[in-house]
Amino acid sequence: YFILNGGDDDSSPSEQNHRAVVNLVSTNATGRLYHIWKQDEVLQVLKKYDVKLINVSTAGVGPSQPYGTKLNDESVTTESYLEQTSRDVIALLSELGIKEVYTIGVSGGWEPSAHLAATLCSAADNNAGGDQQDSQEILPRVKGVSCVRGIPWMTQDEETEPCWEATFGTGGIKKSLATWFIFSSMSPYLMNMMFPMKPEQMKAHLPNYDEIVKALGDDESLMTEITTEGNRANAHYLFVASFLGRLTCSLPKDRVPKLADLDVLDKKVPVINFHLSTKDEMVPYEKVKPYLTRKLPSGKLFEDDQSHIAVPFVMALEELLK
DSSP: OEEEEOSOTTSOOOSGGGEEEEEEEOSHHHHHHHHHTTHHHHHHHHHHHTOEEEEEEOTTSTTSOOSSSSTTOTTOOHHHHHHHHHHHHHHHHHHHTOOEEEEEEEGGGHHHHHHHHHHHHHHHHHHTTSOGGGOSOOOOEEEEEEEESOOOOOOSOTTTGGGGHHHHOSSHHHHHHHHHHHHSTTHHHHHHHHSOSSHHHHHHHOTTHHHHHHHTTSOTHHHHHHHHHHHHHHHTTSOHHHHHHHHHOOOSGGGOOOOOOHHHHHHHOSEEEEEEETTOTTTTHHHHHHHHHHHOTTOEEEEEOOOTTSOOHHHHHHHHHO
């Protein structure tokens, strides 16, 4: 499921018309904002640079059907999910005739967006010695990558696991409880109880509800849009937070997945941006910043002090494209 917008639809085909920003949405709340929040400003940036924005809901998110046949389908691993997502999006880009691509990943969307960019870069290297004219598929070139409030997916890897200490803690009891919660068949129901999907319930249960609404431009109708999207995810077989939690939290040491190859990005992608908040309670800044800047030393860091949900999407687009 994807939404395509932006650019100059009335212009004749040109090289620039074949450029696109791909935003991989892997969480409902932040993902929904790109379609409705500050849309006029987003469209102005897209028109300025004559580029399309493709918002893609990854498998199991919003209206997109999940991979696998059940919630905890063991055939769907972190690696297979990332690989299949990249293949699906590459097929979409080929169908749309995109020749140059920028990727954006917000929150949980960072890892699949990074994997997509790394996959395209690696494929370009593999095809460098061949005749592309004889190739059945000419893949788009990656021109830039943007991580907005993003975090590495949960693993037992010694590099990425510290990013989640602020959430799960380091004690054995806390990790045991986290493991039970994420892999339990009760987790979708518990998530619904903890994060109710009606605006009036959210207002009663979330202590920072007013802050969130303010971040959205004092428009409470957007909360209705967000909760509607969450309910639609439920109607499509699962609750996305539970799904992604199970998928990405490979706590057992024998299930450490292979994530995006950030070394490839650092060597091949000309523009790499990080947009992190020093006050982000969901993404531990003091853990994620050292990891990203170490793995991607050529990247440029943009800091702010807003909440996790106050996504600087317009700025991220502008900095990525200019």
